[in-house]
Amino acid sequence: MSAVTIGSNILSLNAQRRLAEGESSLSRILERLASGSRINRASDDAAGLSISSSLETDRRVFTQAVRNINDAISAVSIADGAVQQLTDILVRQRELATQAANGTFSLTQRQALHNEAQALVDEYNRIVESTTFNGRYLLSRDERATTVQVGYGTDGTIAFHTGAGLEKALGTGDYTAQGTYSAPDSSSRIAFGDFTGDGILDLVTLGGDGEVRVGNGDGTFQAETNIGAIESQIFAMVDINGDGKDDLVTFSNAVRVRFSNGDGSFSDPVVSSKAYGTTSRFEFADFNSDGFLDILAGSGTNAEVMFGTGSGSFTQGVSFAAAGITSSGDIDGDGNADLISSNATGVYVRYGSGSGSFSSAVTLVSGANFNTVGVGDYNQDGRDDIAVWQGGSVHTYTNEGGSNFSLSQSFAIGVPLGIHIEDANNDGKADLIIDAGNTHIRFGDGEGNFTPTANTVAGGGNGVLADLNNDGVSDIGFASFSDFEVYIYMAETIQVTGLSDLNLNTRAHALASIEIIDKALNRVAAERGNLGSSESRFLAARNTLEAMITNVAAARSRINDIDVAAESAQLVRTQILQQVSSAVLRQANLQPDLVLQLLAP
Numbered sequence: 388m389s390a391v392t393i394g395s396n397i398l399s400l401n402a403q404r405r406l407a408e409g410e411s412s413l414s415r416i417l418e419r420l421a422s423g424s425r426i427n428r429a430s431d432d433a434a435g436l437s438i439s440s441s442l443e444t445d446r447r448v449f450t451q452a453v454r455n456i457n458d459a460i461s462a463v464s465i466a467d468g469a470v471q472q473l474t475d476i477l478v479r480q481r482e483l484a485t486q487a488a489n490g491t492f493s494l495t496q497r498q499a500l501h502n503e504a505q506a507l508v509d510e511y512n513r514i515v516e517s518t519t520f521n522g523r524y525l526l527s528r529d530e531r532a533t534t535v536q537v538g539y540g541t542d543g544t545i546a547f548h549t550g551a552g553l554e555k556a557l558g559t560g561d562y563t564a565q566g567t568y569s570a571p572d573s574s575s576r577i578a579f580g581d582f583t584g585d586g587i588l589d590l591v592t593l594g595g596d597g598e599v600r601v602g603n604g605d606g607t608f609q610a611e612t613n614i615g616a617i618e619s620q621i622f623a624m625v626d627i628n629g630d631g632k633d634d635l636v637t638f639s640n641a642v643r644v645r646f647s648n649g650d651g652s653f654s655d656p657v658v659s660s661k662a663y664g665t666t667s668r669f670e671f672a673d674f675n676s677d678g679f680l681d682i683l684a685g686s687g688t689n690a691e692v693m694f695g696t697g698s699g700s701f702t703q704g705v706s707f708a709a710a711g712i713t714s715s716g717d718i719d720g721d722g723n724a725d726l727i728s729s730n731a732t733g734v735y736v737r738y739g740s741g742s743g744s745f746s747s748a749v750t751l752v753s754g755a756n757f758n759t760v761g762v763g764d765y766n767q768d769g770r771d772d773i774a775v776w777q778g779g780s781v782h783t784y785t786n787e788g789g790s791n792f793s794l795s796q797s798f799a800i801g802v803p804l805g806i807h808i809e810d811a812n813n814d815g816k817a818d819l820i821i822d823a824g825n826t827h828i829r830f831g832d833g834e835g836n837f838t839p840t841a842n843t844v845a846g847g848g849n850g851v852l853a854d855l856n857n858d859g860v861s862d863i864g865f866a867s868f869s870d871f872e873v874y875i876y877m878a879e880t881i882q883v884t885g886l887s888d889l890n891l892n893t894r895a896h897a898l899a900s901i902e903i904i905d906k907a908l909n910r911v912a913a914e915r916g917n918l919g920s921s922e923s924r925f926l927a928a929r930n931t932l933e934a935m936i937t938n939v940a941a942a943r944s945r946i947n948d949i950d951v952a953a954e955s956a957q958l959v960r961t962q963i964l965q966q967v968s969s970a971v972l973r974q975a976n977l978q979p980d981l982v983l984q985l986l987a988p
Contacts, residue, residue, distance in 0.1 A: 396979060402972035409965035416958045425949045435946050442943035449936045452537040456929045459535045459547065460922055462520040466549040467918045469518040469526060473553075474911050476507045476514075480889065481904045483507075487897035494720035494769045494892065501769070501891040504900070508815075512885040515553065526550040527884050537928055545928060547921040552914030555887075555906075556858040556880035558812030560828065560842035565606040565875040570866055571596045571613075577866045577873055579853035580624025580633030582647045588853050589651065591624060591635065592866065592873055593617045599651045606855040606862060606877045612651050618643060625671050627680060627699055634699075638669050638684060644699035657699030668805075672715045672724040674704075675743030683726065685713035690728060694743060705745060707737070716762035716771035718751070718786065722894050729757035729775050736790065751792050752784055763808025765817035766835035769892025774806050774819055781806060781821055785835050795835055800827065804849045811852060812878070813859040815887030815903070826850030826863055833888050846874050859906075 419425060426432045426439060486492070487500045515526045525531060531550040537543055570577075572594035579588040579602075587604040591597060597617040600608035619639030627634045632647040641660050645653035669684040679697040681704070683690065690710035693701040707713075711730030718725045723741035727734065734752040737745040754777060761774040770786040772795075780799045784792040800823050807820040816833035820826065826844045829837035844850060846865025855862040860878040867874060886907055890896040 396975060398975035398978055399972060402968055402975045406965065406968035406972055409961055409968050413958070413961045413965060416961055419949045420951070420955070420958065424947050426947050432946075439943050439947040442939050442946070446936055446939045446943065448539065449932045449939065452543070453929055453932050453936070455535050456537060456545075456925050456932070458521075459533070459545075460925050460929075462523075462525060462533070463547070463549065463918050463922045463925070465520050466518060466525040467915065467922070469514050470553075470911055470914050470918065472514055473511055474908070474915070476511045477886075477904055477908050477911060480504050480507050481901065481908070484889070484891055484897050484900045484904055487891035488894055488901065490722065490894055497892050497894075497897070498769060500897075501767070501889070504889045504891050505767075508886050508889055515550075515884050515886075526553060535925070537932065545924065547924075549918065549921075550884045550914065552912075552917045553884040553910050554882040555813065555884075555910065556860050557814060557883045558860040558878045558880055560812065560830065561879040562842075562844045562863060562876040563879055565862075565877045566608075568592075568600065568608060568611070568873040568875070570594060570871045570873055571598050572871065575866050575871065575873070576620045576622070576849065577851055577864050578622060578624045579851060579855070579864065580635075581631075582624075582633055582651055582653075583649055584630070584632040584647075586857065588855055590864065590873070591622075593620050593622055593637075597635070601651050602855065604856060606875055608875075614645075614653055621669065623669065623671065625680065627695070628697060638682075642682060642693065642701050646699060659693065659699075659701040668712070670715050674715075674724050674739055674741075676723070676741045681743075683713060683715050685710065685728070690726065692726070692743070692745075704743065707745075707748075710735075710748075711757075712759055714760050714762045716773075717764075717893060717895075718771050718790070720769040720771075720893065725771075727751070727760055727762050727771075727773060729760040731756055733757060734760060734773060734775055734784075734792075749790050751790060759803050759806050761806030761808050761819075763817050764890065764892065764896070765808055765819070765831050765833075765837075767816075767833055767888070767890045767892065769890075769896075772808070772835065774808060776800075776803050776806065781819075783819065783835075783837065796837060798827075798829065798837075798839075798841070807852070809852070809861075810887075811861045813861075813887060815889060820850075820852060822849050824848070826852075826865075844876055846876065848874075 426436045429436050483500045483504045487497045518525045526549060532548045535545045537545055570592050575592050575594035577592050579590055582589045583601060587602045589602045590600040590608050597614040598611040599614055600611050602608050617637060619637045622637040624633040625636060627644055632649055634647050635645040635653050637643045641658050643656035643658050645656050647653055669682055671680045671682060674681045674692055675694055679695040681695050682693045682701055690707045690713040692704040694704045695701050711728040713726055713728040715724050716727050718736045719738060723739040725739045726737040726745055733750050733754055734757055735748040736751055737748055739745050757775050757777050759776045762771050764771050766785060772786045774781055774783045780797045782797045783795045785795045787793055800821055803821045803823040805822040808817050811818040811820060811828050812830060816831045818831050819829040819837045825846060827841040829841050831837050844863050848865040848867045851864045852861040858880060860880050862878050863876045865874040887903060889900045891900055
């Protein structure tokens with residue numbers, strides 16, 4: 388039996404405690420209902436709060452990652468739109484080049500086609516240089532590599548590279564030694580050709596014997612195969628029968644054609660006699676427009692054209708006495724091969740008719756002791772220009788039309804073994820290559836000017852330019868005069884995304900431009916493939932992130948969000964308990980009245 392006291396009202400204290408607990412519980416229930424969260428402070432559920440906060444961080448990071456991906460998709464879409472325009476440009480250029488390759492057009496008509504094609508080159512390069520997203524260049528410069536943050540740390544990144552498919556090699560003018568190969572004897576000369584039909588250049592070295600090394604496509608070559616005794620070191624590699632494999636043609640008192648068997652070996656020679664003795668050089672061109680390569684052979688005093696049949700034999704053609712060092716070209720831009728010669732009194736042209744006959748000699752440049760002439764269109768006007776050695780210098784002369792030539796530049800150099808005008812660095816502009824023991828390369832600007840300083844490659848012999856690794860830039864091989872070795876030098880390159888110049892002024896240049904355009908179309912197709920694959924990856928990543936955001940939000944909701952039904956029921960219960968506690972407290976506070984009743988008289 389409990390004592391009846393007036394010092395302490397235990398019943399009231401218990402009721403007060405229960406009422407306070409009810410008020411606290413009611414306050415937390417109302418807070419949860421008002422916020423919608425089960426955890427509003429760490430004391431509500433410390434472990435749950437930690438997990439919930441981590442999940443909320445994940446949700447917000449992944450949400451930002453989705454926005455990042457959307458930005459990347461926008462950048463890829465802009466790049467793809469620009470590349471589509473590049474495709475349209477190239478298709479139009481392909482059409483123009485095909486039109487210019489038609490033999491029915493004159494130089495004036497082809498010049499109109501050339502002007503449009505070159506304008507489109509400028510527009511192509513403008514698009515490449517100006518396509519941007521948020522100030523970042525998408526198809527040019529060094530900003531094309533982009534990393535998209537799609538999660539946490541380095542593992543949560545996607546790297547993509549716009550413009551990578553458009554890249555092509557451009558020569559810098561520097562060369563790096565690649566390898567050395569033995570020559571069959573001290574008097575060897577070299578040439579490059581595709582003997583196997585695989586699109587990779589192989590190496591042939593001729594001295595007393597001939598040796599063939601099959602190329603690996605990177606500037607290196609396999610072990611040599613001896614092809615036996617060779618009559619002459621005056622030789623060339625050219626596809627005589629049009630089977631896609633280069634054949635071996637030698638020239639010494641007779642023309643001998645050895646057809647490639649496709650494995651580095653050659654057939655027995657097909658022999659065609661000629662009218663006179665040793666020649667110093669020869670070239671191939673179709674002088675009579677029958678579709679078969681003919682031969683222009685020249686010595687110090689004479690020249691001869693022999694007509695090919697396509698079977699390896701050559702018939703006696705046209706001879707010229709006292710012609711001097713001779714080359715072929717198209718001086719008047721009519722599409723027919725002409726003969727250009729230099730001797731002690733000047734530089735001359737014999738205009739070709741296209742049927743195998745030639746005009747009498749016409750003087751292009753008068754002077755004394757001209758030697759070693761090079762021919763090529765270095766200002767892209769459709770008429771070949773010339774470069775010729777005289778008196779210790781190589782002089783370049785610009786074709787002004789009508790057999791008129793003007794001196795453009797002069798470069799001091801010793802007597803050259805050869806002068807060539809060709810595109811050495813893959814920029815679409817003709818360069819000046821001079822062989823004088825070492826190889827000297829002066830890059831052209833496409834307007835008839837060459838750099839005053841030459842890029843010199845010291846090989847100690849007659850350099851031969853050839854693209855040995857199929858990057859479009861010419862590499863150099865030397866047969867050294869001093870140690871009887873063959874040296875290979877590879878061109879150093881940079882990657883660019885622009886389009887090289889095109890020349891549609893002649894049928895031959897138009898046909899060459901078709902190949903350039905086709906390669907550019909392949910690069911653009913590769914770029915569109917790269918952009919498409921990048922966009923597909925971004926879409927897949929975005930779908931994954933959106934699913935993760937949903938799942939993370941659901942996981943956080945299960946931890947952090949209240950069950951409104953349960954909380955509402957708890958609210959009613961707590962309110963009832965609070966009311967009961969209040970009533971009980973009122974009754975408990977009346978208990979001391981019993982003491983007064985006991986003390987009443």
